[in-house]
Amino acid sequence: MLKNAHPQGKVGRVVDRRKEKMIPNTVxxxxxxxxxxxxxxxxxxxxxxxxxxxxxAVVKRPRDVNVIGCKCFFFCAEKRSKR
Numbered sequence: 001m002l003k004n005a006h007p008q009g010k011v012g013r014v015v016d017r018r019k020e021k022m023i024p025n026t027v028x029x030x031x032x033x034x035x036x037x038x039x040x041x042x043x044x045x046x047x048x049x050x051x052x053x054x055x056x057a058v059v060k061r062p063r064d065v066n067v068i069g070c071k072c073f074f075f076c077a078e079k080r081s082k083r
Contacts, residue, residue: 030043
């Protein structure tokens with residue numbers, strides 16, 4: 001959803017119905033939808049980039065440490081035409 005400034009200063013939401021069906025809310029939705037192959041490639045590419053940049057390392061969990069969770073966010077970037 002896109003945020004849109006209302007002329008009277010109110011904030012509203014604008015939904016692009018064409019993209020609404022393409023963008024999953026969960027990994028499960030991404031892997032079961034019609035764009036699953038593209039999402040798999042995108043996820044794999046992102047994880048390879050994170051690994052190549054040494055953003056994080058897999059380590060053994062110490063017993064006295066709480067582990068934080070994570071969440072995947074899916075979005076479609078648009079290519080803008082040059083003017």
